[in-house]
Amino acid sequence: MNILNLVGKRHTGRGASVAKFLILAAMFFAPRAEAQAPQSVHSSDALHQLNDSVEALVQRVSPSVVQILVSGFASTQDTEQGQMSVVIGKQRMIGSGVIVDPEGYIVTNAHVLKGAERIEVIVPPASVDPSAPDAIQANREQTFEARIVGVARQLDLAVIKIEAHKLPAIPLRNSVLPKQGELVFAFGSPEGLRNSVTMGVVSAVARQPDPDSPLVYVQTDTPINPGNSGGPLVDADGELVGINTFILSSSGGNQGLGFAIPAGVVAFAYPQLIKYGHIHEPEIGAILQTITPELASGLHLPRDYGVIVSDVVPGGPADRAGLKIQDIIVRVDGERTASLPLFSQKLYLHGSGEHAKLEVLRGSQRLDLDVSLAERPHKVDSLIDSVDPIKNLVPRLGIVGIELNLDLAHSLPDLRIPGGVIVAAKTSGVRSGEVPLQTGDVIHGLNGTTATSLAELREGMAKLMPGDAVVLLIERYGQLLYVSFVL
Secondary structure, eight states, rough: OOOHHHHHHHHHHHHHHHHHHHHHHHHHHHHOOHHHGGTTTTTHHHHHHHHHHHHHHHHHHHHGGEEEEEEEEEEEEETTTTTEEEEEEEEEEEEEEEEETTEEEEEEEEEGGGTTTEOOOEEEOOOOTTSSSSSHHTTTTTEEEEEEEEEEETEEEEEEEEOSSOOOOOOOOTTTTTTTHHHHEEOGGGOOOOOEEEEEEEEEEEOSOOOOOOOOEEEEEEETTTTOTEEEEEOOTTTTEEEEEEEOOOOOOOOOEEEEEEHHHHHHHHHHHHTTTTTOOOEEEEEEOOHHHHHHHTTTTTTTSSSHHHEHHHHHHHHHHHHOOOOOOEEETEEESHOOOOOHHHHOOOOTTTTEEEEEETTTTTEEEEEEOOOOOTTTTTGGGGOOOOTEEEEETTTTEEOHHHHHHHHHOOOSOHHHHHHHHOSSSTTTTTSSSOOOOEEEEETTOOOOSSSHHHHHHOOOOOOOOOEEEEEEEEEEEEEEEOO
């Protein structure tokens, strides 16, 4: 009589089922002597060494990878009787993120947070036991409410914050430069299956899927699927190579064409997102274009590829450095740059006030120029200069606001509703995690009532008592959404 038959005779009903499950689990997860015996024989075998190294890497990186659950309203398509219509409905999105600071700062993709009304972050246990069942691991996970710290939609990067401390973090280093063919590992929650890892290689180190975009990505054949967005792509040392962002697929699943935002771009954007809530793009005060064969033929250029200067801002950094119209930029900081995306990527690795060394081709001459980088002005930053911290304060929201007038509305081209109160800054008087507003948000309503002025907003907030629910209708990045909290 085998052990399962024995259990069947001693237990009946639900108790028998539970007992069978426990015995099966014990048999499955218990180490077997006959399976362990050969390990000492193969301890020096290269394949087993690789296996041990991968296991150690996964155990080291996994605690830094989180699952992000986003609740909010989004538009969906509904087909009825052959008619296509757009329906706004409540949706729940799943993505991934990576802890980059022990104090709860997490990097993810901006598109993961699109339309977010509520953000939950599931943090794995500090140590992962690869032999334990998923159910046991799940019991040790923690769930936190998160707030948005900053968003760079043009880079598809975002930073969120949870109230947790001493978390395992992956440090950001812009010196991590992958090589083609290098082993890499993707961590995240593909299709919602959290704490997943896949392995592959770097297919290309600087791929430009969209010829009209200056962004360059790390391409990998590491299996990446929906839900991996925002998770880390790491190398064999466990260092960040990039943030998994999108796939090219005709089926919606992995086809070996995955793309990650390079670690250098993440390292550039992160401190600015922490400080400003957005990024300050560097610029040199020049307009550049990609050289085409027709352009090269018409201007009698010495080459028919690369980057050419079509305009120089008078008195700007490029002008002061001696850059001229029709110069061809050959190298940036000693590295070749044969396309506009590569040039833009090199600029993104510099901060304001830093210098970029350019090698240019001017006719038959090669010249070395030292160009300082300036910050491209951001429309939200200029708002704080025009406000009075006392007169424009909304204390119960912890913000400094500005009433939108026609001139200000025209300077914000993405604005949907030309009225309301724009958040110019947040104050330290209210805990930042309690009020889910960020710089640049436009407040249009409070608890179902329109709020077009600071006076209306203050008056509406003054009527509320501690413990009352506050629902604000806001506009963020051209989208209308509700944010709510308890006063």
